[in-house]
Amino acid sequence: MGKGITKRSENYSKWYNEVVQKADLAENSGVRGSMVIKPYGYAIWEKMKAQLDKMFKDTGHENAYFPLLIPKSYFAKEASHVDGFAKECAVVTHYRLKTGEDGSIEVDENAKLEEELIVRPTSETIIWSTYKKWIQSYRDLPILVNQWANVVRWEMRTRLFLRTAEFLWQEGHTAHATRKEAEAETLQMINVYAEFAEKWMAMPVIKGHKTEGERFAGALDTLSIEALMQDGKALQSGTSHFLGQNFAKAFDVKFTDNTGSEKFVWATSWGVSTRLMGALIMAHSDDQGLVLPPKLAPIQVVVVPIYKTEEQLEDIRKTVKIISDKLDAQGISLKFDDRDTHRPGHKFAEYELKGVPVRLAIGPRDLKNGTVELARRDTLEKKIYEIEGIEKTIEALLEDIQKNIYSKALTFRNENTHKADTYDEFKKLIKNGDGFVLAHYDGTPETEEKINTDTKASVRCIPMDAEHEEGKCMVTGKPSTRRVVFAKAY
């Protein structure tokens, strides 16, 4: 492993790539924009998954699985949905290979498919084709299903975790008898995402509505959570869509209500992806590497022994065993790194790169004094503590780190959120330090388009909790009743 990483302030994207690679999270696969998620990175994703899955089940959802390959004809049914995804679909056209005359492997032209299959870019179409079979009566509703899956979108430009050709995600797809119920579901799930982002990822987010132009292909309303990264750019971290009756009509999904009349069902879909890994990295990490919130860290405490002789290591081992049993009982994960192939300094640097929240160093000096040295990853502070009661100290420290990185991120966001009342002011703010800019605009796609062309900033969302405020569109001067959030986005 090389020494150090590029400074965040010097070259943000280089810094980001180095954090991802040196923290052992993922690497480029060498195959068209797709990545390999390495065990350590996947362990973090699994922790995120487990928590999200629990939250979905707590809100009444069940998991299911639908096919990867979708017949092309399914796509043709919802027009705006096709428009949104057609340009980035991978298509299966053949089902067999053969050995050519020169011994090379080639596609067997005799094995051409009658109807091409699309590798799912999202699963609305296959799921709604299935729901048609599942739903006849109001008694069949609601359907509250989630799927953990991989999807493929043939993106032009990819970036580890933030945008890869293939990515892992979950997609919830629900069917309801009433509009009201579907809207409540849409809202409920964006709240679940926001809670996850803030309490587990320690990442403050703004919940809000997408504008018409940024809306999901086929949705009537899209809610999103928007987070601010340390380079001042916004990252859309999760979305929840109210699909109205669009998919029900496209796939002819009707039910008979309790008065005997036939109606189309109401739908929602919602998802978060491995992009959350990118958000997690960019929200907290520093020039020493990854910084993980304790609640999502696969290793919460790493123990680095310092010793010269085997006897010393044995003594350390005994003390560590006592500590680790206690932590285990408290549900805190600990790794004792007793490799004798690396020296302590090397290990210190390595676990800092990997974002392990707490490091415990213990050597002969400590054994003599009945102490250990604890170092916290978020502040890089080191302190000597009594071994007596260390499990309580560590527990409190982990809680404090979780809180501290959240408040650090919140402070950063507050310092980088500004109000603009004129277009000149707006342009200056966007140009300077980026960040969120709160401004009035008239709500038309034309104005949004103009702002985007002029400044590269877009409306991230119309905040759900925006206060009513009379104002004028900074571009056209037309009346506006609340400020929306603008930013440059990933």
Place this chain on the structure above:
RNA sequence: CGGGGCGUAGCGCAGCCCGGUUAGCGCAUCUGCUUUGGGAGCAGAGGGUCGCAGGUUCGAAUCCUGCCGCCCCGACCA
């Protein structure tokens, strides 16, 4: 998909313009000794279809063509 850059050992690079001994360097790796409270030191060793496929040539890492992949800037996007 448009513009630019790159692909040589696990990683980072030099060599290419101007073709010609055995293709170099740093880090990493392996062995030995000494070390161990912030990425160890010294000595030695191993490791290459020069991205892939064609072409030009007596001879190609070097010149030409095509393809693949990666990075940056646009357009697109979770």
